[in-house]
Amino acid sequence: MSEPFRTTQRVRYHECDPQGVVFNANYLTYFDVTMTELWRELGGYQAMVEAGVDMVVAEARILYRSPLRFDDEFEAEVEIARLGETSMTAELLLARGGEATAEGELRYVFIESGAGAKAPIPEAIRDGLTRYQTLEA
Numbered sequence: 001m002s003e004p005f006r007t008t009q010r011v012r013y014h015e016c017d018p019q020g021v022v023f024n025a026n027y028l029t030y031f032d033v034t035m036t037e038l039w040r041e042l043g044g045y046q047a048m049v050e051a052g053v054d055m056v057v058a059e060a061r062i063l064y065r066s067p068l069r070f071d072d073e074f075e076a077e078v079e080i081a082r083l084g085e086t087s088m089t090a091e092l093l094l095a096r097g098g099e100a101t102a103e104g105e106l107r108y109v110f111i112e113s114g115a116g117a118k119a120p121i122p123e124a125i126r127d128g129l130t131r132y133q134t135l136e137a
Helices: 026-041 047-050 123-130
Strands: 005-010 053-064 073-083 086-094 099-112
Touching: 005 086, 026 047, 026 053, 026 086, 026 099, 047 053, 053 073, 073 123
Parallel strands: none
Antiparallel strands: 005 073, 053 099, 073 086, 086 099
């Protein structure tokens, strides 16, 4: 079984609400930062766009487990749960000290850069993503 892609992040003060916990919408930002780091690992998001392919989020889901607070350091990980012809599904987990704080799923659709029409996932991208693909995928 492949290993998930992992990166570490830290909660910044401005991401917290008056109760002192991370405001719920910021978890999507953490997911986005995690995916950005995955793309960096795979050669860069900009390189994909310059090659004529872009991607958009078609669906997002978050399950909140335990609140993150200012200055918490947490691990973010992503596994590719599904690679379709023109879409992919990523499963994400945020954890602090081994305790899950949030789980999520992002479904992306690949499109032609600038045109917006669905596009097949390029083989080079597909090959890179399979390194982080779950067995079930």
